[in-house]
Amino acid sequence: MTADDDSDYLGGWAGRAMLVLASSTGGIGAHVAGMAGRLAASGVEVLVCGPGSTEKQFRFTERGASFTPVEIPANLHPSDMRAVRALRQIMVRDKPEVVHAHGLRAGLAAALARPTVPLVVTWHNAPLRNGLRGRMHTLIERIVGRAADVTLCASADLEDRAKAVGAKDVRFFPVAAPPLQRTRRSRAAVRAALGIAEGVPVGLSVGRLHPQKGYSMLVTVAARWRDLTPVPRILIAGEGPSYLDLAAQVSELRAPVTLLGHRNDVGDLLAAADLALVTSVWEARQLFAQEALTAGVPLLATAVGGIPELVGDGAELIEASNPDALDRAFRKLIGDPQARAELAQRGSRRAATWPNEQAAVESLRNLYAELAKRTG
Known part of the structure; x- marks a missing residue:
């Protein structure tokens, strides 16, 4: 694929994307799983990096993605630098064209790994802490916001917060719920x-x-x-x-x-x-x-x-x-x-007015194409 071939960038991008997440048992993991599966089905080569427990719960590989375990705890931990080194090695080995981290913990690890390709970070949550922990969280927001090429936010108040800490390119992204699975039970x-x-x-x-x-x-x-x-x-x-x-x-x-x-x-x-x-x-x-x-x-x-x-x-x-x-x-x-x-x-x-997962995936593919074209 070349930067001159515009057909590759009009919603049909099929490059290699690395998705990064920290420890998750709920919404973020479910969202990443949904995006990973639909991106893979659309022809994108998807590499997911996160704690081994997330693969057990969300089954990224069954959805068509590859998975490499990287232990990124939900909170700051002395082992964080091991995660940074692991991500850096994976980036060198697998050569993704875009790195997309979900959540600030994953965003911090990805930012410190210093990818040589565009970094996208989705903000899913706001801090609920005061004192030293609150100030530390704000510092993490500032580091991640300024390191990301694009910051996606799940709500308007997160957009305001990202802009306030100096994020460069802040956009709203409607995190869509995966389709509900129903059995035949009454x-x-x-x-x-x-x-x-x-x-x-x-x-x-x-x-x-x-x-x-x-x-x-x-x-x-x-x-x-x-x-x-x-x-x-x-x-x-x-x-x-x-x-x-x-x-x-x-x-x-x-x-x-x-x-x-x-x-x-x-x-x-x-x-x-x-x-x-x-x-x-x-x-x-x-x-x-x-x-x-x-x-x-x-x-x-x-x-x-x-x-x-x-x-x-x-x-x-x-x-x-x-x-x-x-x-x-x-x-x-x-x-x-x-x-x-x-x-x-x-x-x-x-x-009925909300965008569904497929619409969200097309939006992501267009974003990845835009960023890949910048560096192509």
Whole structure:
């Protein structure tokens, strides 16, 4: 391929791209897996680098990508320089034409590896820390933002943050949720497998068990709902560092909450749910919110980060970290099937306006082509 052959750069780019991610059990890993599979299917040679656990969970190689394990922890760690050296060696060996890191931890490792080809970094999250850790995170943002040739941001507030730290070329990128996989199980069968009788209201949330998700507040407020008849069941699917604390809290408060752990059947869980719940203190383009609206399930979510611009009038929005607001909104919606149905209809209309994964992949191929042409 030559820089003079413009046909190679008009959405048909099929070069070699390296995708880098740090430790992930949720949204970032799912997004990278979706992009890797569709890029590979479109003719791009995809090289994925990340912790070995991500290959086990997201199965990049089954999607047509090659995978090289590089241990990049979710937080700063003394072993980080080993990851930098490993990435540098892989870049020399495999000669990618574009390096695309997902998240600031992967972006930092890729930036320090000093690729001689264009570097793209997608910002998926904002820091929620103060003090020394907050200042360290801002320093990482500055290093990564200034090292990247293009910074892609999943929400408008991330765009503002990237520009504030000196990122050179900042663009919005709609991180699309992967298509939901449904089995042939009926709603009743899914509920029966979970031990939930028909007629019992079900609230569902899916996400990493981390303080960012606001699950401690959700458990606390759910304990209040034991006065409802029938008592609702709240399902939380996901893994993460807050699991033991949340399990203890559920037990202590006798909250009607079930921690399901990691699940591969989110589509089925949504079919069993009456209301989807997002209680986070910050999100960008939250994948579960997209999945809920796409599945036609009414959504109650906190008005934080990129969620309002994502859902528009397609969800019931409440203030974050406000237990009483969550309590009132949940009781109102669970007690009013007509309100839930109308909310679900608005959500479906909103979801129909979002770009899907294939559109996102075409956007990436055009970006990679643009960058490859610059260096060609």
